[in-house]
Amino acid sequence: MNKLYSALIFLCVSSLALAQRPTVDSLNNLLSGAQNDTARMNLYYNLGQAYARVNMDSSILSLNQALEYAQELQLKGSEVSISDWLGYVNLSVKDYPNTLTALTKGIEIAEDSSAVKYTSGGVLSERERISRLAVMYHRLGNLYYYIGNTNEQRKYYLKAREMAIQSLDSGTIRFSEAMLADYYLQVEKPDSALIYAQNALYISNKIDSGETWTFALLGRIYLQKGELLKSRSYLQKALVEGEFEVGYQGGIFLTLAELTYTTLDLDSALTYAKKAATIFKNRRLQNEREESYTLISKIYDKMGMPDSALVYLRRSAVLKDSLITEEKKNLMAFQNIGFGQKYKVQELEKEKIETKAEIRTYSLGAGIAVFLIVALLLFRNNQVRRKANAVLGEQKKNVEETLVELKSTQSQLIQAEKMASLGELTAGIAHEIQNPLNFVNNFSEVSNELIDEMKDEMSNGDVDEAKELANDIKQNLEKITHHGKRADAIVKGMLAHSRSGKGEKVLTNLNALAEEYLKLAYHGLRAKDKSFNADFKTDFDPDLPKVNVVPQDIGRVLLNLINNAFQACADRSQRAEHEYKPTVTIKTELTANGQQLIAISDNGPGIPPDIKDKIFQPFFTTKPTGQGTGLGLSLSYDIVKAHGGKLEVESELGKGSTFFITLPT
Ligand code: ADP
Secondary structure, eight states: OOOOOHHHHHHHHHHHHHSSOHHHHHHHHHHHHSSSSHHHHHHHHHHHHTTTTTTTHHHHHHHHHHHHHHHHOHHHHHHHHHHHHHHHHHHHTOOOHHHHHHHHHHHHHHSSGGBBBOOOOOOHHHHHHHHHHHHHHHHHHHHHHHTTTTHHHHHHHHHHHHHHHHHHHHHHHHHHHHHHHHHHOOOOOHHHHHHHHHHHHHHHHHHTOOOHHHHHHHHHHHHHHTTHHHHHHHHHHHHHHHHTHHHHHHHHHHHHHHHHHHTTTTHHHHHHHHHHHHHHHTOOOOOOOHHHHHHHHHHHHHTOHHHHHHHHHHHHHHHHHHHHHHHHHHHHHHHHOOHHHHHHHHHHHHHHHHHHHHHHHHHHHHHHHHHHHHHHHHHHHHHHHHHHHHHHHHHHHHHHHHHHHHHHHHHHHHHHHHHHHHHHHHHHHHHHHHHHHHHHHHHHHHHHHHHHHHHHHHHOOOOOHHHHHHHHHHHHHHHHHHHHHHHHHHHHHHHHTTTTSSSEEEEEHHHHHHHHHHHHHHHHHHHHTTTTTOOOEEOTTOOOOHHHHHHHHHHHHHHHHHHHHHHHHHHHHHHHHHHHOOOEOOOEEEEETTTEEEEEHHHOOOOOOHTTTTTTSSSSOOSSSTTOOOOHHHHHHHHHHHHEEEEEEEEEETTTTEEEEEEEE
16 A cells, blocks of 8 residues: 555645744743733644644643633634644644544534634634534544555545535635545555546646645656656646745655656655655654655665665664554554544444434424324315215205296296286287177177168168168178277287297387287276276377387287386375376387387386386285286396397386386387
């Protein structure tokens, strides 16, 4: 397995961030004059970061001090930042247990977004919180690198990248891409590494930062790929970029040493390797130092200087030995960390998964509950609807039955009305026929007698007298013919009336029709009630053109209206008003807009305003039972409407009423 440079490089990056920070001395001075614990905490924190460049032990001490203040002051945001730094410093001195403790603590707090507050009292912005989490997950990945667990290492790098992307912070994203590139370099998958490194380079160029690291990374990737020219070019670029960044230079020099060793440029290789070794020595980076000694030994060996080679091989062996002992110690200590701590991160993960599962379970439960409630509501609704439907069904049945009853009653009543009007008609007809029949009978009898007389006169030889009598008889016969024909017309009219409703429209003179029905109505009423007496007048427009109507139907309308008019008059006359002269008037007229108007007026009691709207409704009647069906006006209304006309009423109480029939010509 190849060496991972990320931890090393990250160490350099972090040191880089310190470039602008105050020195240890100035901080120590400030510390002695600090006013309160918050100020002290901040100073220890800054001191810890400043020491990280020169003395790791002092750095750890200061940071632990800062952490104590932060915990006391309950400044969670500060706790996160300090823990992160503690993780970083402890890891760079390979103190794995403390690295894990610090990072676990930092991650635990930072995961709870609500708890995190900055030292200044301000809330750690969501973006800063996530960026910080990304960094800590990276460090955790680095820790697992040292422990030799590449699976965990990759897992936390990917987790860090996920966080970085969430943070939308280009610097953090670039960093996580570079870390993954490092990882793939470490597991000797340079092609995968190249993809991540190119991502990192793209972002570096965009934000104009982190180029040194990315160039160094690309140099190592191309070295691994065997593309030495490209590798050298990137490494030189890295050197130029990172001229003043001592931290970076160790790694770059070591890679350059490897590269020149490969190309057998042994002098350069030796120079680079020694430069690297010095830097690593100063920075107490024992692993890297050991690695550079091994390389130097190999170079001397290739140079044909076995003594020097041996010296460095020994140095390397001593370092390796102490490293192995230290590593063992560290690893042992790591193994010995309490179960709770060691697996805290895993637990955190597990907890998260469990929480998710819980949420899912609760959601499912809630979903089922909602479903049940909805189902229950639907079921209830359904039942209510069913009940309502049953009630509605019952009501519908009742209504239908009522409707059937009503229809039969209606047809009975219509029949009754027809019979009634037929009755009235028959009475009128009977009277009308009776009259000519009387004439016919009388004239025949008289003629019979006259013939006997004529016979006698002829026997007597009085021819003149006989001739006189013959003339009388002739006149009588003419009268008989006249009245016979009259009766014939009446019978024909009656037959026509009996066919009413099915009749065809014929051109009709409304004056004649009105006259005929006026007489029929009058005599009908007179036939029923001998005491009935009323005057009637006609005011016919002689120029009224014939109109296309069904005469029987319009006749029925006239009969209804005239009957009503006479009955109204009769009503009033019964109240024995002295000077009351019951009169019904029928007037016809051609209106200005060419319509035919028949107005039937009476001087009866008039129609009370409150029933005026109801009189055209079927079955509305104010007459005593048996006398009125309440259908006359409604039928009349329908007939007139069927002819395209209008039936209207005007009435004044105590003065009388007028019904207007308007028909289109
Ligand atoms: P009916 O004559 O059998 O009562 P109608 O439909 O012909 O049925 O008339 C309905 C009602 O209108 C009558 O009962 C009466 O109250 C009122 N009515 C109709 N014509 C007149 C009129 N000329 N004068 C006063 N009231 C009338």
